[in-house]
Amino acid sequence: MQNKYSRRANALKPSEMRLILSSSERPELISFAGGLPASELFPIEELKAASHAVLTDHGAASLQYTSTVGYIPLREAVIERMEAIGIQSNLEQVMITSGSQQAIDLTGRVFLDEGDTVICESPTYLAAINAFNAYHANIVDVEMDEDGMKMDALEQCLQENPQAKFIYTIPDFQNPTGRTLNLARRKRMIELANQYDVLILEDNPYGAIRFSGTPIPPIKQFDTEGRVIYLSSFSKIFAPGLRLGWICADEEIIEKYAGFKESADMHSDGLAQRITEKYMELYDMDGHIETIKAVYRERCTAMLDCIEKYLPENIHYNKPEGGLFIWVELPDSINAGDIALKCIANNVAFVPGAPFFVRGAQTNTMRLNFSNSNPELIEEGMKRIGEVLHREFQLVNESIEALAK
Amino acid sequence: MQNKYSRRANALKPSEMRLILSSSERPELISFAGGLPASELFPIEELKAASHAVLTDHGAASLQYTSTVGYIPLREAVIERMEAIGIQSNLEQVMITSGSQQAIDLTGRVFLDEGDTVICESPTYLAAINAFNAYHANIVDVEMDEDGMKMDALEQCLQENPQAKFIYTIPDFQNPTGRTLNLARRKRMIELANQYDVLILEDNPYGAIRFSGTPIPPIKQFDTEGRVIYLSSFSKIFAPGLRLGWICADEEIIEKYAGFKESADMHSDGLAQRITEKYMELYDMDGHIETIKAVYRERCTAMLDCIEKYLPENIHYNKPEGGLFIWVELPDSINAGDIALKCIANNVAFVPGAPFFVRGAQTNTMRLNFSNSNPELIEEGMKRIGEVLHREFQLVNESIEALAK
Numbered sequence: 001m002q003n004k005y006s007r008r009a010n011a012l013k014p015s016e017m018r019l020i021l022s023s024s025e026r027p028e029l030i031s032f033a034g035g036l037p038a039s040e041l042f043p044i045e046e047l048k049a050a051s052h053a054v055l056t057d058h059g060a061a062s063l064q065y066t067s068t069v070g071y072i073p074l075r076e077a078v079i080e081r082m083e084a085i086g087i088q089s090n091l092e093q094v095m096i097t098s099g100s101q102q103a104i105d106l107t108g109r110v111f112l113d114e115g116d117t118v119i120c121e122s123p124t125y126l127a128a129i130n131a132f133n134a135y136h137a138n139i140v141d142v143e144m145d146e147d148g149m150k151m152d153a154l155e156q157c158l159q160e161n162p163q164a165k166f167i168y169t170i171p172d173f174q175n176p177t178g179r180t181l182n183l184a185r186r187k188r189m190i191e192l193a194n195q196y197d198v199l200i201l202e203d204n205p206y207g208a209i210r211f212s213g214t215p216i217p218p219i220k221q222f223d224t225e226g227r228v229i230y231l232s233s234f235s236k237i238f239a240p241g242l243r244l245g246w247i248c249a250d251e252e253i254i255e256k257y258a259g260f261k262e263s264a265d266m267h268s269d270g271l272a273q274r275i276t277e278k279y280m281e282l283y284d285m286d287g288h289i290e291t292i293k294a295v296y297r298e299r300c301t302a303m304l305d306c307i308e309k310y311l312p313e314n315i316h317y318n319k320p321e322g323g324l325f326i327w328v329e330l331p332d333s334i335n336a337g338d339i340a341l342k343c344i345a346n347n348v349a350f351v352p353g354a355p356f357f358v359r360g361a362q363t364n365t366m367r368l369n370f371s372n373s374n375p376e377l378i379e380e381g382m383k384r385i386g387e388v389l390h391r392e393f394q395l396v397n398e399s400i401e402a403l404a405k
Numbered sequence: 406m407q408n409k410y411s412r413r414a415n416a417l418k419p420s421e422m423r424l425i426l427s428s429s430e431r432p433e434l435i436s437f438a439g440g441l442p443a444s445e446l447f448p449i450e451e452l453k454a455a456s457h458a459v460l461t462d463h464g465a466a467s468l469q470y471t472s473t474v475g476y477i478p479l480r481e482a483v484i485e486r487m488e489a490i491g492i493q494s495n496l497e498q499v500m501i502t503s504g505s506q507q508a509i510d511l512t513g514r515v516f517l518d519e520g521d522t523v524i525c526e527s528p529t530y531l532a533a534i535n536a537f538n539a540y541h542a543n544i545v546d547v548e549m550d551e552d553g554m555k556m557d558a559l560e561q562c563l564q565e566n567p568q569a570k571f572i573y574t575i576p577d578f579q580n581p582t583g584r585t586l587n588l589a590r591r592k593r594m595i596e597l598a599n600q601y602d603v604l605i606l607e608d609n610p611y612g613a614i615r616f617s618g619t620p621i622p623p624i625k626q627f628d629t630e631g632r633v634i635y636l637s638s639f640s641k642i643f644a645p646g647l648r649l650g651w652i653c654a655d656e657e658i659i660e661k662y663a664g665f666k667e668s669a670d671m672h673s674d675g676l677a678q679r680i681t682e683k684y685m686e687l688y689d690m691d692g693h694i695e696t697i698k699a700v701y702r703e704r705c706t707a708m709l710d711c712i713e714k715y716l717p718e719n720i721h722y723n724k725p726e727g728g729l730f731i732w733v734e735l736p737d738s739i740n741a742g743d744i745a746l747k748c749i750a751n752n753v754a755f756v757p758g759a760p761f762f763v764r765g766a767q768t769n770t771m772r773l774n775f776s777n778s779n780p781e782l783i784e785e786g787m788k789r790i791g792e793v794l795h796r797e798f799q800l801v802n803e804s805i806e807a808l809a810k
Contacts (some may be wrong), residue, residue: 001602001631001632002602004516004570004571004604005515006514006515006516006517006518006521007518008665009514009515009516009661009664009665012661012664012665014660015473034470035470036469036470037469039465039468039469040465042464042465042468043572044460044464044465044468044801047460047464047468048456048457048460048461048464051453051456051457051460052453052456052457054455055449055453055456056450058541059447059449059452059453060444060445060447060449061444062646063444063447063449063452063644063645063646063647064441064442064444064447064644064646065440065441065640065645065646066646080809090765098503098648098670098674098694099670099671100672101669101670102669102670104668105668105670109411109413109414109432109539110411110414111409111410111411111414112411113411113412113413114519116411127667127668127671128520130667130668131668131669132667134514134668135411138801158724165409166409168761197406197407199409205739213714215601222424225406226406227406235470239468239469239676240468240469240470241467241468241469241470241471241674241675241776242468242674242675243503243670243671243672243674243675255419256410256414256417258607259414259417260413260414260539262532262535263506263509263510263532263535263536263539263649264507264510264536264669265503265504265507265510265670266506266532266645266648267648268503268648269646269647269648269674269677270646270647270648271647271677272676272677273648281410287576302525368800
């Protein structure tokens with residue numbers, strides 16, 4: 001049979017990530033690889049009650065085909081949650097999606113023709129790169145530091161790419177770096193977007209999980225021209241398995257998203273939408289998020305302590321104030337991909353940072369997830385990573401000494 | 406702000422269908438418009454028990470991120486169901502999708518570059534046309550008759566389009582026509598696909614809902630070269646709100662679908678997948694389908710009787726042996742779109758056939774859904790359609806007479 005695949009399908013590589021994530025299913029292995037929330041915090045009993053109530057009161061409606069843009073009371077609850085962080089919106093500006101992953105994908109469909117430019121952080125969320133690549137986008141990355149995307153570098157990038165469609169940013173506790181875009185830069189980003197007539201795709205799945213420091217308003221709060229498309233999700237604050245996220249944007253833009261969602265999957269799971277809404281009606285979502293934050297704070301601290309205790313000295317890492325990830329930079333001479341494989345042999349997993357770069361991959365970087373392991377597992381796992389790293393550093397030093405002779 | 410949309414988004418038209426479907430939400434209106442299963446048959450109590458069992462026994466796993474290709478026991482159940490209709494497959498050949506709508510959309514992603522040719526029936530499923538159009542496909546339609554796509558016309562089409570990627574067909578109780586591809590043509594279609602080196606996308610959401618006549622094997626049963634991609638769904642036999650469908654195809658093809666599903670929505674709702682599997686474990690899915698068939702048989706018969714009783718004489722319609730739809734052809738001079746609007750004013754809705762045609766729309770056609778109304782509503786609704794049609798036929802006759810004078 002002749003090759004029938006599309007160019008994008010022929011270009012598809014077996015996902016490195018999936019390999020690492022699948023090997024991390026071995027029970028003896030401690031995994032800091034995925035971006036998984038702590039499953040022991042899922043409010044299972046409350047979900048049982050919510051699903052019983054939904055099926056009792058609205059069984060038929062929750063199982064039938066339903067609206068593409070989403071269940072109205074759930075959209076109302078989303079509007080209320082966004083209002084609490086300073087984003088004003090109405091029903092026509094909010095659409096429910098099948099996780100915010102779908103919102104990212106549909107963004108490609110709404111805005112990208114082949115060769116269109118998307119500006120993103122370096123590094124950035126891998127599955128967003130993959131989604132934009134499926135639309136044959138030209139992805140241009142902009143340097144970051146501890147305070148997020150650098151605005152001088154962004155301005156230069158906008159000058160060099162005057163036809164760019166949008167800036168993709170994860171402002172709070174970014175995946176993979178855990179970094180947060182500071183307030184001054186958020187204001188500057190919207191100024192630049194207005195000046196250079198470009199949209200902003202603000203992807204904010206982690207913002208609600210701030211466990212220290214002061215909250216920073218979302219970029220959307222400073223949007224006076226309807227050019228920020230705001231995405232968020234129930235995955236990190238509630239349950240990722242239900243695949244529920246949302247988009248908040250101008251009515252006309254939402255109308256385009258809805259047109260394409262119709263041919264992508266018709267609508268998101270109606271039962272899951274009603275269960276999630278019922279949970280928020282019957283229980284205290286904010287209280288639940290406080291519980292998550294307390295646990296993640298403890299786990300993040302435990303991991304930072306273990307980095308000090310078990311990892312070699314000449315590495316660099318950040319101290320995130322929220323989210324799920326710590327970003328570690330090893331000396332330039334160390335390849336974190338090799339380390340990851342050796343770690344798996346030593347029954348501990350993490351994700352190397354390289355795949356998160358569009359180009360100029362920093363192969364010495366690693367993403368550590370702290371949300372999905374308790375402090376005991378973090379202690380043991382970090383000890384194992386430390387063993388591998390100390391061995392590797394020793395080898396590198398020996399070969400440098402040998403070369404110097 | 407400059408227009409930032411993609412070409413496909415700029416070409417997006419407000420969906421006629423959505424207008425009709427939304428107006429059909431008025432309570433006083435009887436609707437034969439949607440493709441909705443009978444919601445009074447949803448096994449709500451059983452679903453309550455299944456969801457309670459899943460959350461009790463596997464709460465955390467059902468709410469956490471899970472495998473992109475789907476929950477293994479659900480895929481095993483799908484394999485068993487397909488085996489019962491003569492399709493042999495294994496776990497690597499089956500992937501769960503967010504409704505079969507997602508499978509159609511991902512097919513575009515896996516196979517279509519801009520300008521690539523897709524061959525389909527005339528008319529065909531509207532949301533498939535929209536999905537392929539989002540990939541800038543060249544959609545070529547092939548004439549049908551009561552026995553489905555005509556094979557001489559298909560062969561001519563393959564000769565004229567030697568680079569066609571796949572044939573899209575809905576072999577059983579097609580949407581919108583309710584027609585079924587006969588056995589001889591199925592065998593011929595696979596012969597032609599082999600000869601002209603083209604794939605077949607066999608979309609079979611309705612096949613299990615055969616309420617009279619003899620089942621015909623799926624095309625996939627005759628596939629010796631791995632060129633049939635078979636799609637089906639739990640929407641019509643269980644609950645469309647849960648958005649669960651599946652793809653069965655060769656391993657290598659499934660691997661491509663999985664790669665793109667990852668960036669489309671990561672995975673389908675894990676709780677819904679486990680509830681559906683648990684339902685099949687605890688209860689009798691085949692018995693449930695027998696109930697659906699008995700009810701749909703009665704409703705289909707009621708609607709056919711009403712066509713005889715209330716609609717004008719010089720119309721043509723088919724007598725489907727399953728599925729959800731009857732296809733009515735009015736005299737050429739009658740525009741079913743106008744009739745649809747007049748019917749809505751008379752509190753009854755159906756979908757005109759024209760949007761289901763890629764080109765050369767037969768504007769005199771109408772799609773009637775019988776699954777979602779009981780016989781009393783069918784009687785009253787068909788009476789209302791009859792009133793509108795008799796009035797229209799009268800007007801047309803009068804103007805013909807006036808012209809003849």
